[in-house]
Amino acid sequence: MSAPVPLRLDFWCELQCPDCRAALADVAVLRDRFGPELVVELRHFPLEKHKHAHLAAQAAEEARAQGQLWAYVEAVLVRVAELAAAKGAAAEKLLVDIARGLGLDADEMELALIDGRHILQVDADEAEGAAIGVKGTPTYEVAGKLLDGSKDQTGLREQIEAILTDRAADRHT
Template sequence: MSKNARLSLVIVAVVAVVIAGFALFSRDDGTTAVARSADGKVTVVEYLDLECPSCRAAFPGVERLKTEYGDRVVFDIRHFPIPSHRNAELAAVAVEAAGAQGKRDEMFRLLFETQPEWGGQQTSQRAVFLTFADELGLDRAAFEKALDDPALRERVLAQRSEGSAAGVQSTPTFFVGGTKFSGAPTYDALKSAIEKALS
């Protein structure tokens, strides 16, 4: 590749990142830049990796907060599969594939509950995810077709790119009311941040 061609590629990449950044911070659908939705609710955005043990550890506290705050707080889960986690991206796609049949939350919960069984494996866990679809009563053929849908994979990767543009470097990363949360994402710490955003 010539020096000019490489320079052109670098320029294109930089422009793409800048455009993505503008798109991220001009959106008004509960992304990291939005402190409150149109009806005044606080939004909590979480970028997570389904194969990440720290995300699994934070999961029960987040579920408890969802129950406690009900419709006062919008919880927006976004995928950020870490490339070194062999099955994180496929797990994220599995969640979206289950969502096509109305079982996104159930698949999300099942993947975290069973993470010690399939996480950390260096071989594809596709067959395991297919058995999870059976457990949830999904149409297996439709689920498998969705699992191979490039559009779902692109949705997952777009969320990861969006997170990177917002400064996400590890998982889980939370934004509460538009402010990046720092510290350990314990139930008490997240609750405190939510209360501050609500006040």
């Protein structure tokens, strides 16, 4: 008998979005509640109004390549106001400094931001998000349902928990 397929939650996020920073607490609660049964996948949806969001998404992909995606995402979102205020090359410097602070290879991070090796991944996420109806961040996709938290996150975690609990129960029967 094969192992059951884990539950999946796609978290459509933008790393210059203050609401995404707040949403991380809900994501952490869901991870704790469901443990290894739940795979939370970060999906990028950089918004045009945030000038450093696409660059930050690329940096997050480099952090993923270096095995530190979630730690990096959390560290960037903690400094979302600083990123928003950064002018010109200061945004790239901030993203590289965050990587350095986490013990990532900062030189490789800087090179990734220069050579654009993760642009296609970020663009693919953005295109897929637009195709399925993502309009803002944070947005969650779970069991084929899209839950938009970009205007109000009230009750979203509870809705997601209910969907995941039902899915987990179905898998175990």
